[in-house]
Amino acid sequence: MSRPKRPMIKFTCKVCGEIFYSNRDRAKYCSISCANKGRKKSTDLKKEEKIKEAVSRENNMKSIKEIAVHAKNAGISYGEYVAMTEVV
Numbered sequence: 001m002s003r004p005k006r007p008m009i010k011f012t013c014k015v016c017g018e019i020f021y022s023n024r025d026r027a028k029y030c031s032i033s034c035a036n037k038g039r040k041k042s043t044d045l046k047k048e049e050k051i052k053e054a055v056s057r058e059n060n061m062k063s064i065k066e067i068a069v070h071a072k073n074a075g076i077s078y079g080e081y082v083a084m085t086e087v088v
């Protein structure tokens with residue numbers, strides 16, 4: 001007895017937008033080259049997110065320096081300045 005054939009399902013390639021058919025449940029890409037591109041894209045996105053994180057961290061550092069300068073100009077310590085600005 002031969003195994004029943006899985007039905008072909010219509011998919012749209014996530015990379016090139018080409019319509020293709022596959023008998024897999026969850027096909028995302030029309031070809032191996034598109035699959036490679038798609039995987040690369042997702043790792044690039046992760047990298048981008050890490051860079052964004054690093055930048056925002058750097059911005060925080062900058063603002064701490066700025067606060068320190070403001071505090072110095074106001075003639076108080078950084079701790080006092082932060083305590084002042086934190087009180088609402």
Ligand SMILES: [Zn+2]
Nearest residue numbers: 013016030034
């Ligand atoms: Zn494709």
